[in-house]
Amino acid sequence: MRAAAQHVLLESRFIKVPLVGGEPGSGRIQSFLIQWTDSIADIEVVHVPVDFLAETADGQLIVEIAIPGLPATAPLDRVERLEVPALVVTLPNPARIHGWADLRQCVLHSVENKSWLVPFAKAQQRSPSLPHKEWHAPSTPGAADKASSLWTSPLVFADNAFYRQLNHAEQLEVLQKQMALPCDQWPAEVDIEVCGEDAFNVDRRGWQADAFSHFVLPAGTDSVACEVAFSDVLRYLSERYWVEPDCEKAARMAVFYYLQGLVVRGALLPFIEDIEEPIYLVAATMTPVAADDLRWTAKATLSASQLRVLSVQAGLKVPIELVQELLESFDDCHPSVPVGEYAVTLARKLDAPPRSVLAFLRDAGLVVEGPPGPASAAQETLF
Template sequence: MHASVSTPSLRVPFGLKDGQMVGPAEVQSGRACDCVCPGCGSPLQARKGDQNVWHFAHDGRACATGAETAVHLMAKQILATERNIRLPAVHVTLSATDAFGRERSVTAVLAKAQHVQYTAVDLEAAQENRRADAVGTSESGTKHWIEVFVRHAVDTLKVQDLEARSWMSYEICLDDVHAFTSLEQLRIAVTASPERVRWLSYPGMDKLRVSLAEKLRRILEAAERQKAADDAQVARTYAAQVRSAPIDRMGRNRLQRERIRSEQRLQQANRAFRAADDQAKRAYLKAKLRLPDGPTPALVDVDVRGHASFGVSRDVWQSDVFRKWVFAHGRRDVSLETILSWMANRYDITPAFEASPKVALWTYFKFLEKSGFVRHKGGPYFQVIRDVAPWLEAEVAGVGGWFWAPRVLACSLQHLIEADGLVGANLTTGILMELFKRLRAEHSSNGQPDDAARTLAQRHGISPNTFLAILASANVASCPLQPPTKRLLA
């Protein structure tokens, strides 16, 4: 069971008066409101000024659970009063990573989205030794078990019990407590926001999962067979190249060792980042993003739903995502699934609800889209269309345009020369310059390096794998942001 972090707040959105939840607009101002905190029972004052949003405040010391309890009780009261809700479709999705490292999923819809009108909503109702936040009875007599998630999500054992009894049950997610500053906002969130509803159980859900699991198994097995065939072909091709070019063998072995060492260094860096405290993480990210002194820029401190799923403050993981996938990388396509896999190695992901990490990352990228940094290409895919942070606009203008870090690209040619020596190909300057141009194009076109390798191989009569090896070892991202020691370009 996941528990959200509670922090004392003087603001309580709703008060308890004579056993009923009320909003500030329904009572007199100040102590005359005659309301108490639903969390601790202490007296409240109704604050109805001209500057701030109307709210209640503790008359004395604030408690830790007042706001959460207020939202929870008022949400149930809204259900009992309104007696209607918009529910999403009931669907089952199973996902797994196939042999190629791709996320594969299968989905089926069990019931369509619907607007339900209840004839009765019983609060704190008991059903077969279980107690629900509410039980709604529809006009057809169908009963819905309803849970309101504010602080504690429904635990796995309870979900399993609901499934075993084949009850129709769902959970309304209201964990972003402080987003509800008015009764109308909460009413909409409870009754007219199907994206906040998560189905817990539904008749036939188990059978559907079994069917989808079999379908997903066949997809994964097909991918495994294809991967095995591809690996066998690669092995045959590699063996033929080794036999035909024994001189390159030593260089390839060195390159393979270097790749292994690079992977080990990456894993070590991820472990060190995960183990560091937030202050150390922020210092690292500030240096990487060249952040100015002062408050964290709004670009990397966006209040998104589920932002606490990564076990760190939202400014930390958003700065890290912006650094790795947007900042100074030029035009390229990115997949949210790939980013989440990368984040799993750097953060302790503890989702408030099943999809909260995906929701948080999706919402952040939609914010970046509105801010002009990325463009949604469909599904989980986005294209970076601007890689310059606002705090570096003046520097960008000084170097003129998209390639705002030309020193990195100049450094890339030096990396190609070093990679050439590592592979032992001893290529001419002209060929290296063609490879350099290809690397520069990668910053804007997101082309495939192997396409360039085949083209250059045909042009110069050299093995495509030689070019691929050089491109792989000439890691542009590792170039320092400082001028090269000697002029590399005319």
């Protein structure tokens, strides 16, 4: 509840507060609005942990969240001794909060549940704002020089909980931004059939795209090998999707087999092959050669055994009706179209990414790197 309230403050960037030193109105408490552009949550101000700190046009503001039955982040007398304007927001019993609308009303708009620990106006007269370097108290000797006051939100859990509250259409919008592609153009790596795939209560393309865009895509262009731990992926998805208690084992199985599926497709590499807690590396350096750099082998031959073994290795499911076509296409010959065009066509038939088809063609020795030679060019003309 505290993390959710902090998330509301970080996203909304305003709060309605009771008037300091003003005369109460008839039947209501006079109030005014405080707004800010910079804010941070869960930090230490001169060794005192506070729930929320904002930089407003009129100075700094501390907001402490009080929840019935739970201790405060820090004793309020310690917060008061900072002599920085401090507001205490008391939330109702969590059982009375039925959604984000109720929480926003309590945190942002209601004034009856708010009180000044250090009034805004008085604090401005008593002391200047704290220097930014004091906002993050160093935890170890020598850390002061490295401490920073970056305006970032550490509330990953709150972000995941917020995502979980969205409806399917809103979640899809988020995923399309993370994938940087509309859903009808998502790659085959986010549509892998696995055991237990319904444990997350969404279509498998949803949770797989979420995991792929969060763990694999950002690292795919990094020159440094990035690790993807099974436990991290499972924890991430469990925080973002509703998993019933009796489906937890199914969710664990689904994540395990999905990561194995990414290994088969070349997106991940096994790193620590622990049955319980495997760790993988993002295959950033395993990008296949572009189709423009490949040419057909002069006498391309594909056997049934090669097709069976290499198609599985490349993550391709070849329907029985395409087996004979492929074998005949590479019986001491090759298709008349360029390698890239053929790869795209075959990928469409197999519902697979073109790079998987190119990997299959290379492993089978049907294509080689380099520009076509005179003989190869003449052969293509014949076809």
